[in-house]
Amino acid sequence: xxxxxxxxxxxxxxxxxxxxxxxxxxxxxxxxxxxxxxxxxxxxxxxxxxxxxxxxxxxxxxxxxxxxxxxxxxxxxxxxxxxxxxxxxxxxxxxxxxxxxxxxxxxxxxxxxxxxxxxxxxxxxxxxxxxxxxxxxxxxxxxxxxxxxxxxxxxxxxxxxxxxxxxxxxxxxxxxxxxxxxxxxxxxxxxxxxxxxxxxxxxxxxxxxxxxxxxxxxxxxxxxxxxxxxxxxxxxxxxxxxxx
Amino acid sequence: xxxxxxxxxxxxxxxxxxxxxxxxxxxxxxxxxxxxxxxxxxxxxxxxxxxxxxxxxxxxxxxxxxxxxxxxxxxxxxxxxxxxxxxxxxxxxxxxxxxxxxxxxxxxxxxxxxxxxxxxxxxxxxxxxxxxxxxxxxxxxxxxxxxxxxxxxxxxxxxxxxxxxxxxxxxxxxxxxxxxxxxxxxxxxxxxxxxxxxxxxxxxxxxxxxxxxxxxxxxxxxxxxxxxxxxxxxxxxxxxxxxx
Amino acid sequence: xxxxxxxxxxxxxxxxxxxxxxxxxxxxxxxxxxxxxxxxxxxxxxxxxxxxxxxxxxxxxxxxxxxxxxxxxxxxxxxxxxxxxxxxxxxxxxxxxxxxxxxxxxxxxxxxxxxxxxxxxxxxxxxxxxxxxxxxxxxxxxxxxxxxxxxxxxxxxxxxxxxxxxxxxxxxxxxxxxxxxxxxxxxxxxxxxxxxxxxxxxxxxxxxxxxxxxxxxxxxxxxxxxxxxxxxxxxxxxxxxxxx
Amino acid sequence: xxxxxxxxxxxxxxxxxxxxxxxxxxxxxxxxxxxxxxxxxxxxxxxxxxxxxxxxxxxxxxxxxxxxxxxxxxxxxxxxxxxxxxxxxxxxxxxxxxxxxxxxxxxxxxxxxxxxxxxxxxxxxxxxxxxxxxxxxxxxxxxxxxxxxxxxxxxxxxxxxxxxxxxxxxxxxxxxxxxxxxxxxxxxxxxxxxxxxxxxxxxxxxxxxxxxxxxxxxxxxxxxxxxxxxxxxxxxxxxxxxxx
Numbered sequence: 001x002x003x004x005x006x007x008x009x010x011x012x013x014x015x016x017x018x019x020x021x022x023x024x025x026x027x028x029x030x031x032x033x034x035x036x037x038x039x040x041x042x043x044x045x046x047x048x049x050x051x052x053x054x055x056x057x058x059x060x061x062x063x064x065x066x067x068x069x070x071x072x073x074x075x076x077x078x079x080x081x082x083x084x085x086x087x088x089x090x091x092x093x094x095x096x097x098x099x100x101x102x103x104x105x106x107x108x109x110x111x112x113x114x115x116x117x118x119x120x121x122x123x124x125x126x127x128x129x130x131x132x133x134x135x136x137x138x139x140x141x142x143x144x145x146x147x148x149x150x151x152x153x154x155x156x157x158x159x160x161x162x163x164x165x166x167x168x169x170x171x172x173x174x175x176x177x178x179x180x181x182x183x184x185x186x187x188x189x190x191x192x193x194x195x196x197x198x199x200x201x202x203x204x205x206x207x208x209x210x211x212x213x214x215x216x217x218x219x220x221x222x223x224x225x226x227x228x229x230x231x232x233x234x235x236x237x238x239x240x241x242x243x244x
Numbered sequence: 245x246x247x248x249x250x251x252x253x254x255x256x257x258x259x260x261x262x263x264x265x266x267x268x269x270x271x272x273x274x275x276x277x278x279x280x281x282x283x284x285x286x287x288x289x290x291x292x293x294x295x296x297x298x299x300x301x302x303x304x305x306x307x308x309x310x311x312x313x314x315x316x317x318x319x320x321x322x323x324x325x326x327x328x329x330x331x332x333x334x335x336x337x338x339x340x341x342x343x344x345x346x347x348x349x350x351x352x353x354x355x356x357x358x359x360x361x362x363x364x365x366x367x368x369x370x371x372x373x374x375x376x377x378x379x380x381x382x383x384x385x386x387x388x389x390x391x392x393x394x395x396x397x398x399x400x401x402x403x404x405x406x407x408x409x410x411x412x413x414x415x416x417x418x419x420x421x422x423x424x425x426x427x428x429x430x431x432x433x434x435x436x437x438x439x440x441x442x443x444x445x446x447x448x449x450x451x452x453x454x455x456x457x458x459x460x461x462x463x464x465x466x467x468x469x470x471x472x473x474x475x476x477x478x479x480x481x482x483x484x485x486x487x488x
Numbered sequence: 489x490x491x492x493x494x495x496x497x498x499x500x501x502x503x504x505x506x507x508x509x510x511x512x513x514x515x516x517x518x519x520x521x522x523x524x525x526x527x528x529x530x531x532x533x534x535x536x537x538x539x540x541x542x543x544x545x546x547x548x549x550x551x552x553x554x555x556x557x558x559x560x561x562x563x564x565x566x567x568x569x570x571x572x573x574x575x576x577x578x579x580x581x582x583x584x585x586x587x588x589x590x591x592x593x594x595x596x597x598x599x600x601x602x603x604x605x606x607x608x609x610x611x612x613x614x615x616x617x618x619x620x621x622x623x624x625x626x627x628x629x630x631x632x633x634x635x636x637x638x639x640x641x642x643x644x645x646x647x648x649x650x651x652x653x654x655x656x657x658x659x660x661x662x663x664x665x666x667x668x669x670x671x672x673x674x675x676x677x678x679x680x681x682x683x684x685x686x687x688x689x690x691x692x693x694x695x696x697x698x699x700x701x702x703x704x705x706x707x708x709x710x711x712x713x714x715x716x717x718x719x720x721x722x723x724x725x726x727x728x729x730x731x732x
Numbered sequence: 733x734x735x736x737x738x739x740x741x742x743x744x745x746x747x748x749x750x751x752x753x754x755x756x757x758x759x760x761x762x763x764x765x766x767x768x769x770x771x772x773x774x775x776x777x778x779x780x781x782x783x784x785x786x787x788x789x790x791x792x793x794x795x796x797x798x799x800x801x802x803x804x805x806x807x808x809x810x811x812x813x814x815x816x817x818x819x820x821x822x823x824x825x826x827x828x829x830x831x832x833x834x835x836x837x838x839x840x841x842x843x844x845x846x847x848x849x850x851x852x853x854x855x856x857x858x859x860x861x862x863x864x865x866x867x868x869x870x871x872x873x874x875x876x877x878x879x880x881x882x883x884x885x886x887x888x889x890x891x892x893x894x895x896x897x898x899x900x901x902x903x904x905x906x907x908x909x910x911x912x913x914x915x916x917x918x919x920x921x922x923x924x925x926x927x928x929x930x931x932x933x934x935x936x937x938x939x940x941x942x943x944x945x946x947x948x949x950x951x952x953x954x955x956x957x958x959x960x961x962x963x964x965x966x967x968x969x970x971x972x973x974x975x976x
Contacts, residue, residue, distance in 0.1 A: 015771075015803035016748035041801050042329035067564070068800070069554055069773050071747035074564045076555070085286035085341075092340020093333045099380035100332055136343035259527075259559035260504035283503075285557050310801055311808070312556070313529050315503035318808045320799070530817035573774035576832055577825045584824020585817075587868035624831035 003202055003242050004221040005235065006030035006109065006142070006166060008062060010048030011039035011071075024226030025051045027235045030058040032109045032142075035090035038064035038072025045097050052103065059098055060142060063090035064111035072112035083114075083127035084134070091135060107164055108132055109142035119144055126155065133159040140164045145219040146177040167201050167219035169238055170194045175209045177217065186210070191234065198222065198238050247446055247486050248465040249479065250274035250353065250386070250410060252306060254292030255283035268470030269295045271479045274302040276353045276386075279334035282308035282316025289341050296347065303342055304386060307334035308355035316356035327358075327371035328378070335379060351408055352376055353386035363388055370399065377403040384408050389463040390421040411463035413482055414438045417451045421461065424454050435478065442466065442482050491690055491730050492709040493723065494518035494597065494630070494654060496550060498536030499527035512714030513539045515723045518546040520597045520630075523578035526552035526560025533585050540591065547586055548630060551578035552599035560600035571602075571615035572622070579623060595652055596620055597630035607632055614643065621647040628652050633707040634665040655707035657726055658682045661695045665705065668698050679722065686710065686726050735934055735974050736953040737967065738762035738841065738874070738898060740794060742780030743771035756958030757783045759967045762790040764841045764874075767822035770796035770804025777829050784835065791830055792874060795822035796843035804844035815846075815859035816866070823867060839896055840864055841874035851876055858887065865891040872896045877951040878909040899951035901970055902926045905939045909949065912942050923966065930954065930970050 009025070010033040011018045018039060025031070031052045034040030040048070040062075052059050063086065064072030078086070087108070095105045110118050110128060117124040125143075132141050143152060145165035156163045170189045172180040180187040189197060200206055205218045224238060225231040253269070254277040255262045262283060269275070275296050278284030284292070284306075296303050307330065308316030322330070331352070339349045354362050354372060361368040369387075376385050387396060389409035400407045414433045416424040424431040433441060444450055449462045468482060469475040497513070498521040499506045506527060513519070519540045522528030528536070528550075540547050551574065552560030566574070575596070583593045598606050598616060605612040613631075620629050631640060633653035644651045658677045660668040668675040677685060685695055693706045712726060713719040741757070742765040743750045750771060757763070763784045766772030772780070772794075784791050795818065796804030810818070819840070827837045842850050842860060849856040857875075864873050875884060877897035888895045902921045904912040912919040921929060932938055937950045956970060957963045 013748065014801040015805075016745060016750060018748060036333070042333035043326055045333065046325070046329045066557055067555075069746040070564065070566075073747075074566070076558065076562045076564065078558075078562070081290070082287050085290045088341055088344055089280070089286035089289065089337045092344075093337040095340055096336020096380065097329075097332055100336075100375075100378040131344075134344040136340065257504060258557040259561075260501060260506060262504060311799075313502040313798055314808065314810075317503075318810070320802065320806045320808065322802075322806070524821070530821035531814055533821065534813070534817045569778070570775050573778045573829075576829055577768070577774035577777065580828020580832075581821045581825040583828055584868065585820055588820055588824075588863075588866040619832075622832040624828065 003219065004029040004058075005224050005239060005242070006032055006060065006221045007224050007226050007235070008032045008034070008111070009226070010034045010044055010062075012044045013039050013041050013068070018227075020226050020228065020232055021048065021051060023229075023232045024235060025055040025057060027232075027239050028057060028224065030060055030107070030221055032060045032062040032111070033094055034062050034111065035064070035094050037066045037086070037090055038068060038111055042097070045094060046101070049098055049101055049103055053101060058106045059094070059103055060107040060109045061091040061094040061105055061139075062109055062111045063087045063114065065114050072114065075113040075117055080123060080127045080130070083124055084131045087128055087131035088135060091131070091139065095137065105137070105139055107140040107142050109166075119146070125152075129155060129159040129161055132161050142166055142221065145217045147215070148177075149218070164220045165218060166221040166223050167207070167217050169198050169222045169224055170234065173207045173209045173215060173217070175211055175213050175215070177215055180210050191237070194234065195237060195241055198241055202242060247463065248273040248302075249468050249483060249486070250276055250304065250465045251468050251470050251479070252276045252278070252355070253470070254278045254288055254306075256288045257283050257285050257312065262471075264470050264472065264476055265292065265295060267473075267476045268479060269299045269301060271476075271483050272301060272468065274304055274351070274465055276304045276306040276355070277338055278306050278355065279308070279338050281310045281330070281334060282312060282355055286341070289338060290345070293342055293345055293347055297345060302350045303338070303347055304351040304353045305335040305338040305349055305383075306353055306355045307331045307358065309358050316358065319357040319361055324367060324371045324374070327368055328375045331372055331375035332379060335375070335383065339381065349381070349383055351384040351386050353410075363390070369396075373399060373403040373405055376405050386410055386465065389461045391459070393462070408464045409462060410465045410467050411445050411451070411461050413442050413466045413468055414478065417453045417459060417461070419453045419455055419457050419459070421459055430454070435481070438478065439481060439485055442485055446486060491707065492517040492546075493712050493727060493730070494520055494548065494709045495712050495714050495723070496520045496522070496599070497714070498522045498532055498550075500532045501527050501529050501556065506715075508714050508716065508720055509536065509539060511717075511720045512723060513543040513545060515720075515727050516545060516712065518548055518595070518709060520548045520550040520599070521582055522550050522552070522599065523582050525554045525574070525578060526556060526599055530585070533582060534589070537586055537589055537591055541589060546594045547582070547591055548595040548597045549579040549582040549593055549627075550597055550599045551575045551602065553602050560602065563601040563605055568611060568615045568618070571612055572619045575616055575619035576623060579619070579627065583625065593625070593627055595628040595630050597654075607634070613640075617643060617647040617649055620649050630654055630709065633705045635703070637706070652708045653706060654709040654711050655689050655695070655705050657686050657710050657712055658722065661697045661703060661705070663697045663699055663701050663703070665703055674698070679725070682722065683725060683729055686729055690730060735951065736761040736790075737956050737971060737974070738764055738792065738953045739956050739958050739967070740764045740766070740843070741958070742766045742776055742794075744776045745771050745773050745800065750959075752958050752960065752964055753780065753783060755964045756967060757787040757789060759964075759971050760789060760956065762792055762839070762953060764792045764794040764843070765826055766794050766796070766843065767826050769798045769818070769822055770800060770843055774829070777826060778833070781830055781833055781835055785833060790838045791826070791835055792839040792841045793823040793826040793837055793871075794841055794843045795819045795846065797846050804846065807845040807849055812855060812859045812862070815856055816863045819860055819863035820867060823863070823871065827869065837869070837871055839872040839874050841898075851878070857884075861887060861891040861893055864893050874898055874953065877949045879947070881950070896952045897950060898953045898955050899933050899939070899949050901930050901954050901956055902966065905941045905947060905949070907941045907943055907945050907947070909947055918942070923969070926966065927969060927973055930973050934974060
């Protein structure tokens with residue numbers, strides 16, 4: 001089972017820098033590129049696409065709720081039409097910028113609260129699927145590999161779109177296949193446990209949950225983080241492990 | 245000589261309504277649709293495109309400086325790369341939304357201060373032309389028909405892009421072919437003078453300037469305004485005149 | 489029982505006009521003035537304060553979540569510190585502008601989703617009360633008159649702040665003293681029922697709920713709306729009724 | 733002659749960090765605190781004020797044009813009323829937050845393009861002075877010490893406001909007393925020249941211009957920068973030098 005590594009990138013904004021994008025790009029396969037609503041601006045997007053081209057990294061759109069000060073991390077109650085329109089707008093913007101430099105957008109991975117709402121609320125998920133179905137090109141939707149993936153595949157089939165599933169390297173899972181809340185102890189793995197989880201995902205397609213159960217998690221990609229040097233080092237370790 | 249009518253539309257934002265779009269659409273040929281930077285939001289754009297489809301109106305992107313509170317009317321000193329990126333971002337967003345509803349974007353007409361800077365500053369104009377050249381589809385650039393149109397055609401040829409020229413129905417011209425500043429008396433024509441100017445543009449391809457000179461103004465399209473009922477009535481009169 | 493009339497005003501933004509402020513001001517007692525987060529901008533605030541001065545209307549700050557495109561109508565999950573800071577920021581801005589024209593801010597009435605969250609969630613309500621307690625001047629907090637008003641008075645006493653209670657003229661109440669959701673039939677009264685509700689509030693301090701029960705609603709002020717001409721006429725009728 | 737050190741602080745925004753505020757605060761006397769238009773948000777302002785309190789640093793408001801993506805570095809053509817209103821709004825917000833934590837705002841130093849426009853355009857300068865005159869408290873205006881300081885003092889006297897003058901430690905001056913454009917070679921001093929300039933300012937109240945002339949520059953405060961570790965070290969050196 002070949003696991004890709006995906007990372008949120010291009011989240012700088014104007015004079016504000018965020019993330020060690022240049023350090024991360026050499027090690028990953030898929031870049032989730034911010035589209036201007038929670039981070040990113042047109043020039044940041046252009047520069048991030050250039051890095052993706054340089055390193056041969058796949059391009060994903062990373063659309064979000066319109067909440068710059070909250071970095072897209074706060075759920076906003078939006079109608080089906082609003083979610084569909086904001087996703088289409090953002091992925092279209094990235095797609096056009098990508099094509100202008102001879103690249104193509106491969107997938108869409110919603111950001112922050114929009115991602116969480118997609119996983120938790122069928123109406124948000126279907127609005128996003130509708131956007132991707134209505135988009136004029138072939139792009140996949142990336143969501144979390146959970147015990148509900150059969151349902152999600154069924155929904156996607158109804159919309160005629162393809163899915164990518166991702167797992168998390170550094171987050172502890174609960175028995176429902178959800179990520180343990182960050183407010184809980186040991187919600188975020190230390191280095192050793194993270195690498196053990198990656199190894200288990202790669203070799204067995206499973207994770208060991210917080211209560212010690214074994215849970216099937218079939219993922220196409222691992223979500224990694226490049227916010228700081230420690231995160232970049234973790235990515236290098238994960239990459240080496242996956243390449244074995 | 246067939247003159248089209250173009251109008252700024254889709255400039256509402258969230259709960260804020262602007263312009264009598266529904267009243268204007270039946271009478272015009274080309275809709276300059278705001279792209280979210282000076283007005284418009286994703287859902288407004290979707291709804292405006294639907295109206296354009298209903299009335300068979302051509303679609304133009306109407307990109308602007310990022311200045312919502314100033315409605316894109318204030319010049320902002322941006323680099324070549326910034327202008328190129330912000331134009332590409334906005335026209336890509338509209339293009340993607342248009343394609344998602346089976347429509348196509350035909351042209352780009354910059355808004356407000358970006359339009360004025362395009363006409364006045366070669367570096368802004370070339371950054372916009374670069375964006376349109378780099379855009380992955382065929383779109384024309386609309387700018388003002390002035391005595392410098394030969395220069396503009398030459399620049400456009402260098403970038404391999406096509407131009408559309410527009411004239412103004414209700415604005416008095418100075419002897420340089422520029423619009424008389426709104427701060428000057430009679431800068432904006434009354435109904436009678438406006439219709440006389442339209443007739444002259446249609447029949448002779450000229451305008452009579454503020455000082456009484458005759459100036460050649462070869463335009464593909466007339467810019468009209470649908471901010472209020474008086475504007476909509478003016479559009480109807482102009483349309484009737486052009487159709488003769 | 490003297491009932492005041494309060495109305496949301498100053499919600500225009502840049503080139504976007506909203507509300508018939510000039511028509512409303514002559515008829516009301518209290519202006520809830522937007523502070524720039526859901527509507528309003530510094531110049532709109534200055535101009536709205538000038539109208540309040542001209543008509544001798546009390547000034548309330550109308551702070552909101554930072555959500556212009558959503559007009560502050562979408563709940564945003566914010567921490568105690570975030571709510572406290574955003575309320576203090578907005579009411580300080582309005583207070584300073586008011587003082588610069590020799591006026592004083594009398595009260596604070598949160599807007600939209602922040603108002604709803606204040607009524608529904610104790611943690612939001614206490615963060616707002618903390619902001620008002622920490623504010624350097626004496627301002628009251630306006631909230632909805634509900635069966636929980638004793639609890640709210642107790643909370644306010646703990647913070648050493650004063651409350652104003654408002655009732656709604658045009659909205660049908662449910663048996664819990666909450667406003668019937670707008671999605672329900674007859675949630676918004678017609679003119680006749682609205683005036684009957686105002687009369688009942690004035691004379692008996694009660695409303696008749698959707699199920700026909702009589703509910704005590706002791707209000708200092710009535711919330712009225714000036715979005716359109718019909719709303720302004722309703723305000724005039726209510727004012728005439730109250731003055732009897 | 734006692735020189736104060738002032739530094740732009742509190743320019744983080746939401747999840748975006750900017751500047752080494754915690755490292756800078758122990759070494760400076762005056763904090764120019766962003767007010768939310770080019771940087772800063774309500775919670776960042778609260779936290780920055782807390783640091784100012786902890787280190788006994790004077791508080792200055794640092795208002796800017798409304799341009800987050802451009803970090804307030806782009807001039808925007810605003811009317812007298814717009815500049816007055818945006819300055820009053822921002823300084824009122826900071827003032828209120830300061831008072832809520834028992835602090836007081838001492839001065840106003842415009843940011844970026846608003847600062848540059850204040851120095852270059854009398855209409856912008858007078859709009860800012862009008863705002864400070866109309867503000868309900870006593871605050872000084874900080875501007876650059878230039879050969880035009882007598883004019884500026886005269887203007888300030890007309891408005892009844894007090895001025896603070898600042899000089900720049902690390903920037904080379906031209907013969908007009910203006911800062912040499914950053915695009916010019918040696919526009920920014922190396923450490924040695926910076927310290928020499930500080931020494932000269934302290935001992936003689938002069939600078940040596942790019943062409944070798946001696947220019948009188950009587951400053952109350954020196955502008956220093958805490959963007960990175962090198963900047964913080966420079967501040968420590970300057971502080972040691974001034975304290976001699």
